[in-house]
Amino acid sequence: xxxxxxxxxxxxxxxxxxxxxxxxxxxxxxxxxxxxxxxxxxxxxxxxxxxxxxxxxxxxxxxxxxxxxxxxxxxxxxxxxxxxxxxxxxxxxxxxxxxxxxxxxxxxxxxxxxxxxxxxxxxxxxxxxxxxxxxxxxxxxxxxxxxxxxxxxxxxxxxxxxxxxxxxxxxxxxxxxxxxxxxxxxxxxxxxxxxxxxxxxxxxxxxxxxxxxxxxxxxxxxxxxxxxxxxxxxxxxxxxxxxxxxxxxxxxxxxxxxxxxxxxxxxxxxxxxxxxxxxxxxxxxxxxxxxxxxxxxxxxxxxxxxxxxxxxxxxxxxxxxxxxxxxxxxxxxxxxxxxxxxxxxxxxxxxxxxxxxxxxxxxxxxxxxxxxxxxxxxxxxxxxxxxxxxxxxxxxxxxxxxxxxxxxxxxxxxxxxxxxxxxxxxxxxxxxxxxxxxxxxxxxxxxxxxxxxxxxxxxxxxxxxxxxxxxxxxxxxxxxxxxxxxxxxxxxxxxxxxxxxxxxxxxxxxxxxxxxxxxxxxxxxxxxxxxxxxxxxxxxxxxxxxxxxxxxxxxxxxxxxxxxxxxxxxxxxxxxxxxxxxxxxxxxxxxxxxxxxxxxxxxxxxxxxxxxxxxxxxxxxx
Amino acid sequence: xxxxxxxxxxxxxxxxxxxxxxxxxxxxxxxxxxxxxxxxxxxxxxxxxxxxxxxxxxxxxxxxxxxxxxxxxxxxxxxxxxxxxxxxxxxxxxxxxxxxxxxxxxxxxxxxxxxxxxxxxxxxxxxxxxxxxxxxxxxxxxxxxxxxxxxxxxxxxxxxxxxxxxxxxxxxxxxxxxxxxxxxxxxxxxxxxxxxxxxxxxxxxxxxxxxxxxxxxxxxxxxxxxxxxxxxxxxxxxxxxxxxxxxxxxxxxxxxxxxxxxxxxxxxxxxxxxxxxxxxxxxxxxxxxxxxxxxxx
Numbered sequence: 001x002x003x004x005x006x007x008x009x010x011x012x013x014x015x016x017x018x019x020x021x022x023x024x025x026x027x028x029x030x031x032x033x034x035x036x037x038x039x040x041x042x043x044x045x046x047x048x049x050x051x052x053x054x055x056x057x058x059x060x061x062x063x064x065x066x067x068x069x070x071x072x073x074x075x076x077x078x079x080x081x082x083x084x085x086x087x088x089x090x091x092x093x094x095x096x097x098x099x100x101x102x103x104x105x106x107x108x109x110x111x112x113x114x115x116x117x118x119x120x121x122x123x124x125x126x127x128x129x130x131x132x133x134x135x136x137x138x139x140x141x142x143x144x145x146x147x148x149x150x151x152x153x154x155x156x157x158x159x160x161x162x163x164x165x166x167x168x169x170x171x172x173x174x175x176x177x178x179x180x181x182x183x184x185x186x187x188x189x190x191x192x193x194x195x196x197x198x199x200x201x202x203x204x205x206x207x208x209x210x211x212x213x214x215x216x217x218x219x220x221x222x223x224x225x226x227x228x229x230x231x232x233x234x235x236x237x238x239x240x241x242x243x244x245x246x247x248x249x250x251x252x253x254x255x256x257x258x259x260x261x262x263x264x265x266x267x268x269x270x271x272x273x274x275x276x277x278x279x280x281x282x283x284x285x286x287x288x289x290x291x292x293x294x295x296x297x298x299x300x301x302x303x304x305x306x307x308x309x310x311x312x313x314x315x316x317x318x319x320x321x322x323x324x325x326x327x328x329x330x331x332x333x334x335x336x337x338x339x340x341x342x343x344x345x346x347x348x349x350x351x352x353x354x355x356x357x358x359x360x361x362x363x364x365x366x367x368x369x370x371x372x373x374x375x376x377x378x379x380x381x382x383x384x385x386x387x388x389x390x391x392x393x394x395x396x397x398x399x400x401x402x403x404x405x406x407x408x409x410x411x412x413x414x415x416x417x418x419x420x421x422x423x424x425x426x427x428x429x430x431x432x433x434x435x436x437x438x439x440x441x442x443x444x445x446x447x448x449x450x451x452x453x454x455x456x457x458x459x460x461x462x463x464x465x466x467x468x469x470x471x472x473x474x475x476x477x478x479x480x481x482x483x484x485x486x487x488x489x490x491x492x493x494x495x496x497x498x499x500x501x502x503x504x505x506x507x508x509x510x511x512x513x514x515x516x517x518x519x520x521x522x523x524x525x526x527x528x529x530x531x532x533x534x535x536x537x538x539x540x541x542x543x544x545x546x547x548x549x550x551x552x553x554x555x556x557x558x559x560x561x562x563x564x565x566x567x568x569x570x571x572x573x574x575x576x577x578x579x580x581x582x583x584x585x586x587x588x589x590x591x592x593x594x595x596x597x598x599x600x601x602x603x604x605x606x607x608x609x610x611x612x613x614x615x616x617x618x619x620x621x622x
Numbered sequence: 623x624x625x626x627x628x629x630x631x632x633x634x635x636x637x638x639x640x641x642x643x644x645x646x647x648x649x650x651x652x653x654x655x656x657x658x659x660x661x662x663x664x665x666x667x668x669x670x671x672x673x674x675x676x677x678x679x680x681x682x683x684x685x686x687x688x689x690x691x692x693x694x695x696x697x698x699x700x701x702x703x704x705x706x707x708x709x710x711x712x713x714x715x716x717x718x719x720x721x722x723x724x725x726x727x728x729x730x731x732x733x734x735x736x737x738x739x740x741x742x743x744x745x746x747x748x749x750x751x752x753x754x755x756x757x758x759x760x761x762x763x764x765x766x767x768x769x770x771x772x773x774x775x776x777x778x779x780x781x782x783x784x785x786x787x788x789x790x791x792x793x794x795x796x797x798x799x800x801x802x803x804x805x806x807x808x809x810x811x812x813x814x815x816x817x818x819x820x821x822x823x824x825x826x827x828x829x830x831x832x833x834x835x836x837x838x839x840x841x842x843x844x845x846x847x848x849x850x851x852x853x854x855x856x857x858x859x860x861x862x863x864x865x866x867x868x869x870x871x872x873x874x875x876x877x878x879x880x881x882x883x884x885x886x887x888x889x890x891x892x893x894x895x896x897x898x899x900x901x902x903x904x905x906x907x908x909x910x911x912x913x914x915x916x917x918x919x
Binding site: 031032033034035036037038039040041042043044045046048061062063613 | 719720722723725809811812813837838840841844846848849850851852853854855856857859861862863864865867869872873876877880
């Protein structure tokens with residue numbers, strides 16, 4: 001069994017210093033002369049049995065022995081000995097993945113430390129045990145992975161990076177971290193990746209591993225309770241039906257109090273009994289006559305290791321009719337919209353600079369701000385080089401039936417007179433340009449969807465007026481689907497809470513300057529894009545955030561709302577592609593313990609002992 | 623008092639004045655029967671009253687206490703202390719080992735002081751110093767007239783050579799006559815010394831043995847550490863000692879053992895023993911140590 005070793009065995013030549021030390025000791029042994037009246041007593045002392053005892057003989061050469069010990073300790077310190085932990089020997093590079101998702105903030109009630117703090121202690125020990133030539137790279141992950149350091153052996157850098165790691169109130173996604181390691185493996189050589197986590201992530205991962213994964217699961221648990229779902233659905237009376245779900249991790253039922261507050265006014269206060277096998281659901285109705293903020297607070301009455309899931313927010317908009325702008329010339333659409341309740345159709349684009357849904361074939365309508373749009377007979381600017389339209393008959397070849405817009409829409413007997421041509425363009429090109437083909441013709445796409453987060457923009461490459469579509473039953477269904485999607489995008493059918501992580505894009509003014517502020521976030525400046533969307537904001541902590549503009553301030557909320565994080569589920573075994581799986585390691589990771597500091601400390605102690613021995617007050621002196 | 627008016631350079635006149643009123647206190651009072659001033663047992667003819675006893679036929683009627691006879695109607699005889707001549711011998715170690723840290727000067731001072739006390743008590747004083755081959759000796763003398771002679775002899779004593787204590791005692795025995803007491807002033811640091819037989823011989827000649835050990839600070843409380851090469855100041859022999867600090871405890875045991883041995887040797891021969899530091903003042907030794915130990919009164 002290999003107990004330890006030396007990081008710098010080349011310094012063993014320093015043992016040769018013992019030779020000059022011994023030589024100099026005996027050559028330089030010139031004692032100071034001390035004249036005394038008579039040697040009589042001292043001769044008797046030296047003839048004493050105690051003076052000639054083995055220990056006293058040892059004491060006669062104690063200076064030499066102390067110096068030899070001192071040199072031995074210094075040479076050993078120079079050799080940098082270490083006590084081997086259970087890390088692989090000869091490992092020069094190793095990425096360490098640290099989970100800093102919400103559940104890592106769970107506190108152990110015995111030690112009072114969070115799971116992340118335990119992990120940080122372990123990683124700090126590994127950093128301290130780094131020998132010459134050994135390098136680490138620290139990677140953290142929540143929903144996304146982040147490389148904190150490059151491969152480095154600089155302990156100061158690693159400790160600094162480790163210190164900066166904090167828990168983010170976000171669910172974990174280990175797959176991203178493993179993909180990052182996989183990418184690292186293409187540039188650097190390493191055999192093992194160390195993963196520190198509480199196992200609160202999906203048990204199945206779609207990654208190919210080219211390295212050995214050492215999965216170190218944090219062992220301690222504890223009971224937790226939290227809000228795992230919260231949303232609101234609009235009903236036919238113009239009200240919001242608010243729905244809250246509370247779950248727990250305890251096998252036994254635990255009690256808690258829940259409060260639902262609307263704009264600072266307590267609406268509901270109730271008691272709950274929640275366990276691992278029993279989730280509680282609470283529903284209440286809130287009038288939709290005005291926009292309001294709903295705050296849900298959970299107060300567990302027993303142990304609760306995670307505090308961040310005890311609060312959730314929901315922003316309810318005014319329950320109003322959907323504002324639909326239709327170009328004046330598009331009478332077929334106006335006719336189709338007439339039969340749909342809960343919408344307001346407008347045609348005056350001067351009066352309405354913003355709408356929930358825009359249906360138009362006029363390029364001049366681009367200035368109207370909206371989340372959902374259907375551009376009829378329009379080819380997107382980015383695709384004008386790839387697509388040309390010929391005036392000839394064309395038929396629908398195929399369409400994506402699973403797309404929301406095309407649910408229950410049958411297009412097989414629709415004839416179009418505009419035939420978009422893009423014969424040499426492959427599907428990847430549309431994807432690369434950010435489009436998805438929803439309806440395909442014989443020689444090119446007929447309907448495209450632009451991928452914009454939070455938005456739904458559709459381009460009908462043929463004009464419906466030059467097709468049989470308005471005369472088919474598919475047309476009103478298509479319009480009804482579009483309205484439903486617009487209602488959803490405008491938050492009028494269902495309101496979902498803001499979650500931690502990436503903030504949902506918010507509609508602002510085109511090119512407007514905004515400042516993003518909130519818990520755990522330094523004030524960040526952001527500019528709205530050409531569509532007026534404010535995006536790319538991250539809310540890593542649970543709480544209320546503000547997006548301050550010149551004229552308006554938008555409030556967004558971020559809640560954890562993760563069943564897996566609240567239930568503190570732990571994956572024992574990560575299932576990879578094919579049959580590969582990695583189980584949590586049974587033995588805890590122990591770093592190599594460097595011993596040079598102990599050697600140096602002992603050497604210093606030896607110097608002190610030597611100094612004391614020769615400078616102490618002589619025994620027997622009164 | 624100016625230096626020119628000093629009786630001796632060894633002791634101040636004030637010390638000498640105090641010494642005039644002090645007397646040596648031997649244990650058994652080996653005395654010569656010739657009349658002297660040294661108070662001996664009862665039945666003497668001095669003026670100092672000692673005791674009463676019943677009158678027996680033949681007693682001198684002049685010694686009957688008539689006052690008691692008048693009260694008790696029984697004759698009692700008054701007894702007086704006998705004052706006899708006592709020989710005080712001062713044996714001074716003048717070997718090279720005494721020439722260290724004022725040891726010999728202390729021996730000179732104490733010798734002069736004891737001689738002063740003896741002269742004041744009209745004892746016979748003789749002084750002998752052993753140093754190398756040369757014998758330094760002052761024949762017995764008595765009376766105040768001899769005081770100056772004694773002081774100048776002590777002042778002129780030379781130091782040097784290698785003479786162990788028992789050799790000095792042997793030299794003393796060659797010339798000495800008479801009973802009394804001998805005061806040996808030495809450091810008593812002699813290898814394998816047979817002091818017991820030397821003391822026995824002295825005691826058998828009728829001398830109570832008093833020892834004054836004079837040690838230098840480096841002998842009494844050596845504050846030494848590390849590895850040292852000791853040089854004997856008398857013989858110039860060398861002795862290498864390692865880690866002296868660790869041996870001091872044993873050294874002190876041996877030094878205390880030597881003191882105890884000498885004390886026992888002296889007490890068994892009706893004498894006394896003290897050990898003094900060469901840096902201690904002579905007044906401290908005379909008026910404090912020696913008085914407390916019962917050497918003088």
